[in-house]
Amino acid sequence: MINFLTYKSISNRKFTSFLCVLSIALSVTLFLGIERIRNGARDGFTNTISKTDLIVGAKGGPLNLLLYTVFHIGGAVNNIKMKTYEEIKKNHQVEWTIPISLGDAYRGFRVVATDENFYEHYRFRGDRSVEMSEGRIPNDTFDVVIGSVVAKKFNHKVGDPIIISHGISAQAILSHDNTPFKIIGIMKPTSTPLDTGVYITLQGMEAIHFGWETGVPNGEKINPERFKKENIQISQLTSFMVKLKSRIAVLRMRRDIDNYMDEPIMAIIPALSLQEMWETIGYVEQILFLVSLCVLLVGVLSILISLYTSINERRREMAILRSLGASSRHIFFLLIYESSFLVLAGCILGVVSMYGLLFFVRPWLESNFSVYLPIEALSSTEWIYLGLIFVVGTLAGLIPAIKAYMNSLQDGLTIKI
Amino acid sequence: MTKAISLKKCLFSYDKNTKLVINIDQLDIETGEKVFLYGPSGHGKSTLLNLTAGVLKANSGSVEVLGQELTKISQSKRDHLRGEKIGYIFQIFNLIPYLTVKENIVLPCMINKKRSDDDFHKQAEELIDSLGLREYIDKKVTDLSIGQQQRVAAARALIGNPQMIIADEPTSALDEKNTREFMELLMNVWEKKKFTLIFVSHDERLKSYFSRSISLPEINHHD
Incomplete structure (x- = not known):
């Protein structure tokens, strides 16, 4: 009723x-x-980066380290020696590492130099990995892969040559125009900072600075032999990501890195730092x-x-x-x-x-x-x-x-x- | 004959210490009687009806309706008694505006399980036919004239064969022709079913339809 x-x-x-x-x-x-x-x-x-247990960089602000490594914001105060990286990489606790070298930009987008580990191990939003929508991952010195946003903004296609500018500002004063790169791959959109990156090899990063040892180009012609990948020595990195075999070891490893004797470096736990950062904003x-x-x-x-x-x-x-x-x-x-x-x-x-x-x-x-x-x-x-x-x-x-x-x-x- | 309504020394006021609205020494209405209750306004007519219908409770004295002493049973029992055994017709606006004619008529059967013992839909159809409302059966009640609305109200009061019908000035909003038609219909049904009919009006001309007439001002000695 x-x-x-x-x-x-x-x-x-x-x-x-x-x-x-x-x-x-x-x-x-x-x-x-x-x-x-x-x-x-x-x-x-908080899932901008996942699976990575530690991010290691030069001593400084933990937030800063997180920002420049993961979000492409700001810059490092100092680089770290390749020797340090090699040593930590060899530690029996370490499952994999992803080296990162920063410092240059392409028309306002950060250039990230890394190696094949990045394409193999980098994870975000749980278990999603870097995928290509076109082309392949970089292999040679002047190979470059661009994020989906970069590709869309400049309407780039695989095969396009690009010139990387020195420093990270959008208005390039000095360009690495003697070392033209070629796009060999475009990433699938991820809705993470990955989309706004320009990815080259570590060797590429070294190569564009040949003849720049004084900070500005000295105008010398460089012997093409020097650009061969196997001839390039990597001397330093900006930061690197570490995944350990066991999560239990994370805190201990972090302490060990913080107390590393040969160089002032530090480690942060990205999941924790992201959480802290979210709380502040x-x-x-x-x-x-x-x-x-x-x-x-x-x-x-x-x-x-x-x-x-x-x-x-x-x-x-x-x-x-x-x-x-x-x-x-x-x-x-x-x-x-x-x-x-x-x-x-x-x-x-x-x-x-x-x-x-x-x-x-x-x-x-x-x-x-x-x-x-x-x-x-x-x-x-x-x-x-x-x-x-x-x-x-x-x-x-x-x-x-x-x-x-x-x-x-x-x-x-x-x-x- | 048993009494349908029996009031003895019945007193009622809305608030204690305020004036008495009802002060009736004795009022008896026999079962099956049709009574005209003459009640001009200001003589406690509504209050008396609320008392006999079990909505209000007397302060003292006895109010016996259809064999139940209303002053001694709970509010919900009084509500049940009203729902099961009493049909009520208002002055005007008897109907729920958002229901159809038929829905309005069967409403008492839906509210009270005991009133719907038989096939009440069939009964509703019969009432609709005998009151000449066939063509309006599924119409919204607001589309009906006042005269037709009062017939629907009568049908609703009659469904489920209640033992008593209380009609509170049902013709006051009707013109002469509609009043005559309504009274004739009511009397016809009464002839067939012989329920107790209490018809309240201030129009003394209607007295002739009834076997007995009670004047409220004479029996109610209120302040």
């Missing part, structure tokens, strides 16, 4: 009920959507959460308002129901039922439109903000949120319900028009 009356009563006030459901749905969409984006942003950020996240909470509150209030304003015009209806044997309790539950029905409908519509919205903004968020949002089923937290919204929304119906209850006690069978 209550089902039937509720259904009829709501469909009678279709438009206001619809608006009410809509406002709940909107706030549910916003709330869950913001939650997803929030989590997506955090996961995307994470207040935005909390503001977002608060805003979405307020939106939700407004949605719930709209139920209260819409039901409350309808109470007076429904006094007559209540008296009729009373005359037919309905108790004041019936009247009370009728309204509670109505509010819970409206919230339920709002929640369902909200979840549906959240998925709809997610579907449309996903590619945009991923390409512009590196926020990766998988379309997943509702998580247990989200179910709890929905449950709470339902309870609070139903409780919002309590106030009009109590009012109607009081009215029906007072009016009885006397119709107030």
Whole structure:
């Protein structure tokens, strides 16, 4: 009976009920959507690099080391000797290492010199590795692979020659124009800083600085023999990534590196540093959460308002129901039922439109903000949120319900028009 | 004959220490009787109806309705009694605006399980036919005229064969022709079913339809 009356009563006030459901749905969409984006942003950020246990570089700020190695932001104070790298690489605890050498740029995009280990072992967002959309990985001295953003921005194709500028600013004063590189591969988009990198070999990085020993080009012609890969000696690196065979050894290894006698170097645990860094910038996240909470509150209030304003015009209806044997309790539950029905409908519509919205903004968020949002089923937290919204929304119906209850006690069978 | 309604030394006021709205020494209505209760406004008419329908409870004295002493049973039992055995017709606006004619008529059977013992849909159809509402059966009640609406209200009060019908000025909003038609229909049904009929009105011309007439100002000695 209550089902039937509720259904009829709501469909009678279709438009206001619809608006009410809509406002709940909107706030549910916003709330869950913001939650997803929030989590997506955090996961995307803290998973910019995965599997790597330690990042090693010259002593300095840990944050700085993380920024220039992983995010291509800022620069190193000092380089580290190749000898140090070789020594740590030989440690029996080490499973693999990825050397990184920085310092130059291509039209504002960082040039990252590394070796084949990078293409084999580098992991991000869990277990995703570097993949090529075109071409192959660099092998020779002047081979270069570019990230998807770089390729898109300059419309580069495999085979294009490029000139790398000295230093990391976008306006190149000095160019390595005597050493032209050739694009031999383009990476698949990853929505990580990988996309904005220009990748060359360690030998390539050394080669472009031949004749630059004084800091500026000396204009000498260089014997082409010197550019042969096997003839190039790598003398220094900027930093390197380390993966250990056992995670248990990470802290100890870190301590050993921090206390390394031959050179002032340090190690950071990227997962930990990323987490710390997110926390320092994470207040935005909390503001977002608060805003979405307020939106939700407004949605719930709209139920209260819409039901409350309808109470007076429904006094007559209540008296009729009373005359037919309905108790004041019936009247009370009728309204509670109505509010819970409206919230339920709002929640369902909200979840549906959240998925709809997610579907449309996903590619945009991923390409512009590196926020990766998988379309997943509702998580247990989200179910709890929905449950709470339902309870609070139903409780919002309590106030009009109590009012109607009081009215029906007072009016009885006397119709107030 | 047993009594359908029996009030003895019944006192009622809305708040303690305020004036008495109902002060009735004795009022008896026999089962199957059709009674005209003359009640101009300001003589506690609504209050009396609320008391007999079990919505309000007397402060003292006894209110016996259809064999139950209302002052001694709980509110929910009184609600049940009203739902099961009493049909109620209001002055106007008897119907739930968002239900159809038929839905309005079967509503008491949906609220009270005991009133829907038989096939109440069949009963509703019969009532609709006998009150000449066949063509409006699935119409929204707001599309009906006031006269038609009151017939629907009568049908709803009659469904499930209640033992008593309380009609609270059901004709006051009707014109003369509609009033006559409504009264004739009501009397026809009463002839067939012989329920207790309490008809409240301030229009004394309607007295002639009834076997007995009670004047509220005479029996209610309120302040």
